[in-house]
Amino acid sequence: MKNIAVIGYGVIGKRVADAINKQDDLKLVGVCDVISDWRIQNAVRKEYNIYAATPEAEKEMKIANIPLKGSMQELLKKVDLVVDCTPKNIAAQNIKMYKEIGIKFIVQGGEKHETTGHSFSAENNYKSAINLNATRVVSCNTTSILRTLTALKNAGLLEYARGTLLRRATDPWESHLGGIMNTMVPERDIPSHQGPDAQSVDPDLNVITSAVKVPETLSHMHYWNVKLKKKTTKEEVLNAFKTSSRIKLIHYDQGLVSNNTIKEMFLDMGRPWGDMYEVALWEDMLKVVGDELFYAYVVDNQAIVIPETIDAIRALTGIEMDADKSIAKTNESLGIH
């Protein structure tokens, strides 16, 4: 049993905390934040141990009657590993502290690869993370790229991949703060950063991406053109994707024709927040033309990195040396079948 802390209780942190809480080999010692409004009340309801990230936050949280266990420093003393889910500028400060204390830590994909020297995607490079002091779970888009291209690569099919990423405008909970409306906003540069980011996990991947922001909040959508190593069949490609337990093949002809219908299905399934941990890839839309492959899929930007983070904890703490076993265990706990 390893003791784990979650720093930052936002859209990722609250999901990571719940996921840790579901593991029989991990103990959620506490969550830590600066917020004292409705958002932290979720942790109160769940009876998590709550810690204040700063003295100012401690004052505010006491005024708001948040039951506090102590300070961030006190929390850090109790744990084997910390998962940092704070915003970019905060995480950079925290990382310095983790390194000084000498505590193992995991950061999310918003941070640079250099902050940890290792970037993580379970099905690709679990083994290389075992017993490391730190890793970075790559971002939602990059995770989806790695899952799908790793499956094609392992089947000996991948020559190179070119993707167009349609990015959701903002997270649903904060869409009142502003997001784009009735327009599309391309990223300035082609290639966009997700291709090189995937290479931080697997330098052998030949991948180039372009990205554009669209006015919706539910999920990202990717369109891929892949050059295969040889002419092949649709069946062979599907078999490759089926080797990943975190790619879910979906069917357009079953009414799953859009982001919103997919979201509703995952809510129907009883997933917390309707979370989709899998890459939802359209089987019937997928097309092989000679040695070229075309497909599209949807990525839940709030959820896809959650199982990856649990696996990263197991790798860093060394409580599971076998990637497949960790993935299976995580999947089972989160209802990924």
Add this chain to the structure above:
Amino acid sequence: MKNIAVIGYGVIGKRVADAINKQDDLKLVGVCDVISDWRIQNAVRKEYNIYAATPEAEKEMKIANIPLKGSMQELLKKVDLVVDCTPKNIAAQNIKMYKEIGIKFIVQGGEKHETTGHSFSAENNYKSAINLNATRVVSCNTTSILRTLTALKNAGLLEYARGTLLRRATDPWESHLGGIMNTMVPERDIPSHQGPDAQSVDPDLNVITSAVKVPETLSHMHYWNVKLKKKTTKEEVLNAFKTSSRIKLIHYDQGLVSNNTIKEMFLDMGRPWGDMYEVALWEDMLKVVGDELFYAYVVDNQAIVIPETIDAIRALTGIEMDADKSIAKTNESLGIH
């Protein structure tokens, strides 16, 4: 001077009518529709001759005090060519009539290639349309594909092209009737229809497209991955695009970072309805990697086919045998520089 009629006074028809009215070698004899509300008042304001498409419409239009010149049959007797801009099911009926009467006609991209046996894109195949009885001006997306890929092909650069098309949800004027909201809706099939449609003009083009509808109304956006015949430079690619007078190179770094900013610029320019007849292609975003080319552009679905339609009229009526001269004349009249 050739006499022309416009049948169907919707988003395309009203633009085509204005464009015809600006030509010194074409005479707009009249416009014809069934509507009697605010939409036809635009034709009244412009003092166009208005004809009723059906006896029922004639009654309604008289009640609404629309000044009527007569019936569609009477209009057809007065003209050398008719441009049909009606919705799909109406156009199919009209085409039968045009063929029976033996009048030259142009249909828009919503119709099938087979209805005319010829599909038109000025910079690609003007010559083949000269003195024909009928042609189809291909759709907005297909027009943009033909312009850009023809430029690359003529420069000896194009091996094959793969595109992802982000389609606007609905036309602005009818967005109150419903459109998608906070989601994305892919086309069921890859390849989507626009690739084969481009081949109806130029069978030699090796092009495969995927398409997805997004929740905005301003314009379409395309992302392209092109395999070039050889390693080349960005400059050579830009020089190829510059051979087309209907591709406008725009700069992200000048604040043109999205559909809405581009739209506002064209409104600033004083174009009617802010119409963008050109393909607006980001010069600074465009990237060449070895023998691969990546770029993105924006397509005004209401406007891009307007200059094409004017050129198609000249080709079919045989009043201009030289494509370049027709294109230059049309460009000048519409302010395309």
